[in-house]
Amino acid sequence: MFEWLGGVLDAWLNIFLQPSPWGTVYLGLLFQGLAITFFVALVTWAIAFVLGSLIGIARTLPYKPLRFVTTAYVEIFRSVPLLVQLFLWFFVVPELLPQAWGTWIKNLESGSMLTAIIGLGCFTSVRIAEQVRAAILSISLGMKNASTALGMTRAQTYRYILLPMGYRIMLPPLTSEFLNNLKNTSTIFTIGVMDLMGRTSEMMEFTFKAYEPLFFATFCYLIINLLVVCAARFLEGMAAIPGFNAAR
Amino acid sequence: MFENFDFAVISANLGRFFLEGMGFTLRLTFFAGLAGFLLGTSLTLVRMASVPFVSRAIAVYINFIRSMPLVLLIFWFNFLLPGIWQEIIGSPYPITFNPLVLAFWTFTLFEAAYFAEIMRAGILSIPQGQAAAGRALGLTGLQVSLFVVLPQAFKNVLPVLLTQLIALFQDTTLVYIIGLKDFFRVIHIAAVRDGRQVELFIFAAVVYCIISYCSSLAVKKLQKPQQELWA
Amino acid sequence: MDTRMRPSALGFVAVFAALSAFAVPATAQDLTGTLKKVKDTGSISLGHRESSLPFSYYDDNQKVVGYAYELCDKLADAVQAELKMDKLERKLVAVTSANRIPLLTSGGIDLECGSTTNNLERQKEVSFTLTHYVTATRFVSKKANNYKSLDDLKGKTIVSTAGTSNIKLVTGLNTERNLGMTIIPAKDHADAFLMVETDRAAAFAMDDILIASLVAVSKTPDAYVISEEALSVEPYGSMLRKDDPAFKKVIDDAMLAMFKDGTIEKLYDKWFMNPIPPKNVTLNVPISAQFKKVIANPTDSGDPKDYAD
Numbered sequence: 095m096f097e098w099l100g101g102v103l104d105a106w107l108n109i110f111l112q113p114s115p116w117g118t119v120y121l122g123l124l125f126q127g128l129a130i131t132f133f134v135a136l137v138t139w140a141i142a143f144v145l146g147s148l149i150g151i152a153r154t155l156p157y158k159p160l161r162f163v164t165t166a167y168v169e170i171f172r173s174v175p176l177l178v179q180l181f182l183w184f185f186v187v188p189e190l191l192p193q194a195w196g197t198w199i200k201n202l203e204s205g206s207m208l209t210a211i212i213g214l215g216c217f218t219s220v221r222i223a224e225q226v227r228a229a230i231l232s233i234s235l236g237m238k239n240a241s242t243a244l245g246m247t248r249a250q251t252y253r254y255i256l257l258p259m260g261y262r263i264m265l266p267p268l269t270s271e272f273l274n275n276l277k278n279t280s281t282i283f284t285i286g287v288m289d290l291m292g293r294t295s296e297m298m299e300f301t302f303k304a305y306e307p308l309f310f311a312t313f314c315y316l317i318i319n320l321l322v323v324c325a326a327r328f329l330e331g332m333a334a335i336p337g338f339n340a341a342r
Numbered sequence: 343m344f345e346n347f348d349f350a351v352i353s354a355n356l357g358r359f360f361l362e363g364m365g366f367t368l369r370l371t372f373f374a375g376l377a378g379f380l381l382g383t384s385l386t387l388v389r390m391a392s393v394p395f396v397s398r399a400i401a402v403y404i405n406f407i408r409s410m411p412l413v414l415l416i417f418w419f420n421f422l423l424p425g426i427w428q429e430i431i432g433s434p435y436p437i438t439f440n441p442l443v444l445a446f447w448t449f450t451l452f453e454a455a456y457f458a459e460i461m462r463a464g465i466l467s468i469p470q471g472q473a474a475a476g477r478a479l480g481l482t483g484l485q486v487s488l489f490v491v492l493p494q495a496f497k498n499v500l501p502v503l504l505t506q507l508i509a510l511f512q513d514t515t516l517v518y519i520i521g522l523k524d525f526f527r528v529i530h531i532a533a534v535r536d537g538r539q540v541e542l543f544i545f546a547a548v549v550y551c552i553i554s555y556c557s558s559l560a561v562k563k564l565q566k567p568q569q570e571l572w573a
Numbered sequence: 574m575d576t577r578m579r580p581s582a583l584g585f586v587a588v589f590a591a592l593s594a595f596a597v598p599a600t601a602q603d604l605t606g607t608l609k610k611v612k613d614t615g616s617i618s619l620g621h622r623e624s625s626l627p628f629s630y631y632d633d634n635q636k637v638v639g640y641a642y643e644l645c646d647k648l649a650d651a652v653q654a655e656l657k658m659d660k661l662e663r664k665l666v667a668v669t670s671a672n673r674i675p676l677l678t679s680g681g682i683d684l685e686c687g688s689t690t691n692n693l694e695r696q697k698e699v700s701f702t703l704t705h706y707v708t709a710t711r712f713v714s715k716k717a718n719n720y721k722s723l724d725d726l727k728g729k730t731i732v733s734t735a736g737t738s739n740i741k742l743v744t745g746l747n748t749e750r751n752l753g754m755t756i757i758p759a760k761d762h763a764d765a766f767l768m769v770e771t772d773r774a775a776a777f778a779m780d781d782i783l784i785a786s787l788v789a790v791s792k793t794p795d796a797y798v799i800s801e802e803a804l805s806v807e808p809y810g811s812m813l814r815k816d817d818p819a820f821k822k823v824i825d826d827a828m829l830a831m832f833k834d835g836t837i838e839k840l841y842d843k844w845f846m847n848p849i850p851p852k853n854v855t856l857n858v859p860i861s862a863q864f865k866k867v868i869a870n871p872t873d874s875g876d877p878k879d880y881a882d
Contacts, residue, residue, distance in 0.1 A: 115744035156572035173554035174547045175512035178526060182547055185539045189771070200773045203730070203755060231571060238571065248572075273409070280411035284519065286757040291413055295671065296758065299736035302698045304421045304675045311414055319409035358635060420672075424679045435610035436680020436814075438618045438664065521623075521667045531623060531631060534763040535851070537770060537792060 109306050120297050124307070127293030128314055134211060134289060135276045141215035142222050142275065149219065150226025151252065164223070171220040176213075176281055183213040184285040210282035218275045225267050229260035262333055269326035273319060290314060351538045352545050355529075363528030364549075370442065370524065371511045374449035378510075379503065381450060382457030387487055389458070390465060400458075407455035412516055419448040420520045441522045445514075453510055460502050464495030504561045508554055515550075525549070606817035607683050608656065616662035617649050620682035620812075623667055624763035626786035628688040628706070628809070632850040637665055640844035644705055644828075645686030645811060647836070651827030652820075669761055671736030674698055677812055684813055684824070688783060690738040691810040691875040700821055701810035703828040703871045705837070707863040707880050708780040709803040710739045713769060713788060716798045720776060723752065723802065730755040732765045732774035742805050743778045762787060769797075776800075780807050782858065789854045806863070806877040825873065832871045 110121040118126075152164045171179070184206070188196040199205060233256055241251040261268075283292030290311055297307040389400040407415070423444060424437045431437075468491050476486035496503075515526045523531075526546050533542035604612055611617045621637045622629040628641035646663070653661040666682050673689065676682050677699055691701040712731070714720045723746060733740035735758035747754045757774060759765035766787040768774040777784065781799060788797045813821060831837050838860075843849075845858045860868070863880050872879060 115741050115748060117748040154571050169555055169558075170551060173551040173558070175515040175526070175550055177515045177518060178543065178547050178550060181530075181539075181543050185771075186543050189540050197772060200771065205773070206757070235571075277409075277411040280413040281516065283413075284760070286759075291411070292758075294414075295417070295735070298417075298675070299671045299758075300741055302674050302695070304417075304679075308414065308418055308421070312410065312418070315410055315414065316406070362635075421675055421679055424681060428680070435606055435613075436678075438610075438614070438616075438666075438680055438682070440664075441666065520672065521669055523667070528635070531635060534761070534767055535624065535631070537767060539767070 106306060109301065109303060110310070112301070114297070114300060120301070120307075123293045124290065124297065124310055124314075127288055127290040130207075130288060130292075131276070131279050131290040131314075134207070134214065134279050134282065134287070137211050138214040138218060138279070139272060139275055141211070142218035145215065145219035146222025147226050150223035151230070151257075153223065153227045154230045155248075168220050168223055171216055172224075176217050176278055177284060179217055180210065180213045180281060180285050184209045206282075206286040209285060210279075210287045214275065214278060214282065217278065218271065221271050221274070222268070225264050225271060226260065229264040229267075230256050232263060233259050262335065265326065265330050265333060269322065272326075273322055276318065276322070277315070347541055348538055349541065351532065351536055351541055355532050359525065359528055359532075363523060363525035366442065366523060367511070367514050367525040370445055370449065370514050370517075371507065374446050374453060374514075375507045375510050377446070377450040378453030379457045381454040382459075383461045383492070385454060386458045386461045386465065387492075390462065391483075404455045404458050407452060408459070412452060412513055413519060415452055416448055416516055416520060419451070420444065423447060441520075445517050445520075445522055449510065449514065453506070456506055457503065460499050460506060461495060463502075464499035465491055467498050468494050501561050501564045504564070505558065508557050508561070511557075512550065512554060604656075605819055607814060607820040608652070608823065610680075611652055611661070611683065612656050612658070615658070615660065616664050617652060617684065618664040618666050618682045619645050619649065620666050620668040620673055620676060620685040620687065621645075622687040622761070623669075624761045624787075625688040625783060626762075626790065627844045627849050627856060628783075629686050638850060639686075640840055641686045641688065641705060641809070641811065643840055643844075644831070644837075645684055647831065648684065648702075648811070648824055648827050651830075652823055655823045669736065670734045671760075673736070673812065677814060684811060686811055688780065688809055689812050690780070690807040691873065692738055692807075692877075693875045695738075695812075696815075696875045698815065699812045700815045700817070701812055701873050701875065702821065702824045703832070703873050704808040704810050704867050704880075705828070706782070706809040707861060707867060708782045708807045708809065710742055710778060710805040710807060711781040711784060711800045711803055712776040712778040713766070713784040713797050713799050714776040715769065715772075715796055717796070718775065720800070721802070722800065723804070724750070726754055726776055727752045728754065729775035730757060730773070731776045731778060732757045732759050732768040733778045734759050734762050734765050737779070738805075738807060739779050746804065766791070778804070782856075785858065786856055789856055790852050806880050808867075808875070808877070808880050810873060829871055832868060837868060 110124075111119050114120050114123055116123060149164045149167060152160050153168070155161065174182075187209075188199045190196075191199070199208075202208060237255055237259070238251060241255045246254065279289055280291040283289055283295060286292075288296070294307045294311040298304050301307075385400050385404065389397045389404075391397065424439055427433075427439075428435075428437050472490055472494065473486050476490040477483075481490065514524055517524050518527050518530065521527070529542050529546045533539045619642075621642055622639075624630050625639070625641075627639055629637065629639040629645075632638045649661060649663055666676070668676055668682060668685060668687065673682075673685050673687065674695065677685055688706075689695075689701075691704060695701075712720075712723070712726075714726075720726055723743075731743065731754045733743055733756065740756065740758060743754075744756055746752070747756060757768065759768060762779060762783050765774075765777045765779065766784075769777045770791065781803070784799055788794050788799070791797070811824070813824060831840075841860060845856050845860075848855050862882050866880070866882075874880075
C-alpha cells in the first residue's frame with residue numbers, strides 16, 4: 095500500500111519537476127501563475143470595492159439623473175456574460191478609441207493583464223454595488239429617521255449610521271463576492287493572461303497530461319477558499335458590535 | 343467611430359447565430375437548469391434528513407463544487423466524464439460523448455450545488471410549526487417535505503432560483519474553452535474568420551444584454567417592491 | 574452537434590439485424606479497440622479543426638472542408654468497407670490544438686483530421702498514420718515592420734496557437750537565445766493571425782502552410798511577409814489512439830492505397846493548386862521536394878531527420 099502510494103507520488107513529482115520550455119520546472123510556472131491569480135484577484139477586488147461602493151451609494155440617493163446613470167451601469171454590466179465583456183475590453187475597445195490610444199494600449203507589454211483587471215474590476219463592481227445598495231436599504235427607516243431627528247445631514251447619516259451598519263451587514267455576502275471574484279479570475283486566460291488557469295492549461299498542452307495539472311489547480315483553489323473563509327470569520331468577529339447582530 | 347461598421351456580416355449570419363448558436367445555448371440552459379434544480383433539491387432533502395455519512399458527503403460535494411471556478415470544472419468533466427462512464431458501464435473502449443450531453447452533465451452537476459443551497463435557505467425559512475402541523479395531521483415525513491415544506495420554500499426562493507438560471511444562461515458562454523458551439527462561439531468563429539470582431543462582439547453583447555435584462559425585469563415583478571430610503 | 578448522417582432508430586435495428594443474420598468474417602467478437610467501438614456504435618467520431626486552412630476548417634456555412642478532412646472521410650469509408658457496414662455515421666467534433674490529444678485518448682474522437690505534427694514526443698501518447706504533408710515552422714509579420722529573423726523579435730510580443738508543437742518550439746528558443754519575448758497562446762490559428770492583423774502581436778509563429786493560407790484569405794495579403802528562416806520541420810499525420818494495431822493497420826493500408834493510386838496527388842491538386850472556399854483563393858503551393866519523397870516512400874515516422882531534402 096505505502097509502496098504503491100510512494101510510487102504514485104514519485105511519478106507525480108517527476109511530472110511537476112520536469113523542465114518546461116520556459117527553462118524552469120512546471121511547478122515553478124504553476125506557482126508563477128498562482129501569484130498572478132492572487133495579484134489580479136486583489137487588485138480587481140480593490141477597484142471593484144471602491145467603484146461598487148460609490149455606485150451602490152449613488153443608487154440610494156434621491157438624485158434622479160445620478161440614479162439613472164448608475165442603474166444603467168449596473169444593468170448593463172450585470173447582463174453581459176463575463177467572457178463577452180473580457181473580449182469586448184480586449185478586442186473591441188482599442189479599435190473604437192482614437193487610433194493613437196488604441197495602438198498605445200495594444201503595444202503595452204502587459205496589455206492582457208491590464209485589460210483583464212479593468213474588465214473583471216467592472217464586472218465585480220456591479221455585484222458589490224448591488225450588495226451595498228441592498229445593505230443600506232435593509233437598515234430600518236427608524237435608524238435613518240432617528241439620525242435626521244438628531245439633526246444629522248445626509249452626508250453625516252451615511253458616514254455615521256448607514257455605512258458602518260451597512261458594511262457590517264454586508265460582510266458575509268462580501269466574502270462570497272470576494273471568492274466569486276477570485277474564481278472569475280480563471281476566465282482571464284482566454285485573453286492571454288498566464289494566471290493559475292493559464293499555466294495549468296499550458297502544462298496540459300505541453301506535457302499532454304490532463305489530470306495532474308488539473309489536480310494541482312483544484313488543490314490551490316480549495317486551499318485559497320479555506321483561507322479566505324477563515325479570514326472572513328475572524329474579520330466578522332472583530333467587526334461585530336455588541337448588541338447588534340451583524341447578520342441580523 | 344461607426345463609419346467602418348459592416349452590418350452585413352451580422353445580417354448574413356443571423357440565421358446560424360440564432361438557430362444553431364442560440365438554440366444550443368437555450369437548450370443547454372433549460373435542460374441543465376431543470377436537471378440541476380431537481381438534483382439540487384434532492385441533494386438538499388437528503389442532506390437535511392441527516393442520513394449518517396450520506397448527508398455529510400453531500401455537504402462536502404456542495405461546498406467543493408461551490409469553491410471551484412466553473413472553468414476548472416469544465417476542464418475536469420470534459421476529460422473525466424467519458425472515462426468514468428466507461429468504467430461504470432464496463433465498456434471495452436472509450437466512450438464518445440455528444441458535446442451537448444457532456445455540457446449538460448457538466449452544468450447540471452455544477453448548478454445542482456448552487457440550487458441545493460438556495461433550496462436549503464428556502465426550507466430553513468419555513469417556520470418549524472408548518473412541519474409540526476403537517477405531522478399532527480398524520481402526514482409522513484416525506485409527505486411533509488414534499489407537500490408542506492417544499493412548495494412554500496419554492497415559492498419563497500423562486501426569484502433567487504430564476505436569478506440563478508439567468509446566471510447559468512450567462513455561464514454557458516464558458517463552453518468556449520472546450521470548443522462547443524453555443525451562441526457566443528458561433529459568433530466568435532464568424533468574427534475571427536472575417537476579422538469582424540468589433541461588430542460581432544458588440545452584437546453578441548447586445549443580444550445577451552437584452553435577454554438577461556428582460557428576464558431579470560420579469561423576475562423583479564415577482565419580488566416585493568423595495569422601500570425608498572429618501573421618500 | 575455536427576452529424577452528416579443520422580440513421581433512424583429503425584435503420585439501426587435493420588442494420589443490426591442484417592449483420593447478425595449474416596455472420597460476416599469480421600464479427601464483433603474478433604474486433605478490438607476502435608474497430609469494435611465503430612462496429613458497436615455504428616459511428617466514428619472525426620476530430621476536425623476550425624481554421625487550419627486548407628487542411629480542415631469551416632467554409633462560409635460553417636461546414637467542415639479541407640484536404641485532411643477529405644482524406645479522413647475516405648479513411649472512414651475504408652473503415653466502413655473493412656467492417657462491412659451498410660451505414661457509418663460520421664460524428665464531427667471540433668477540436669483545437671490544445672485539446673486534440675486528450676480528446677483522442679479519452680475517446681472524444683477516434684481519428685483526428687487536422688494539421689497535427691507527427692513527432693516522437695507525441696508518439697508517446699498517440700499514434701500517427703502515414704504523413705500527408707510536410708511543412709516547417711516560420712513566422713508571419715507585417716511587411717512594414719521588416720522583421721527578418723527571430724532575433725529581430727527580441728523583447729516583442731509574439732503569438733502562437735496554444736497546444737501546438739510550434740509554440741513549444743518558440744518558447745524553448747526564447748529561453749535558449751534569451752530573447753525576452755512575450756509569448757501569447759491563442760485559441761486557434763485564425764485568432765492568432767488576427768492578433769498580428771490588429772497589431773497586438775509583432776509576429777505569429779506557425780507552420781508556414783497554415784500562415785500562407787491565412788495570409789491568402791486575409792483582407793490585405795500584400796501587407797504580410799513570411800520569414801525565410803525555418804525553425805523546424807513539421808510532418809503532418811492524422812492521429813489515432815495508441816496501441817490499437819488493428820485500427821492502425823486499416824487506416825495505414827487505406828492511406829497507402831491512396832498514395833499508390835494517385836488519390837493523394839489529386840486531392841493535393843484540388844486543395845493547394847485550385848481555388849478553395851471560403852474566398853475562392855488559390856494557394857498555389859506545388860508539392861515540395863520533402864513531400865515528393867514521402868509520396869515515393871510513404872512513412873509514419875515522427876523523426877524530422879527522415880524528412881530532410
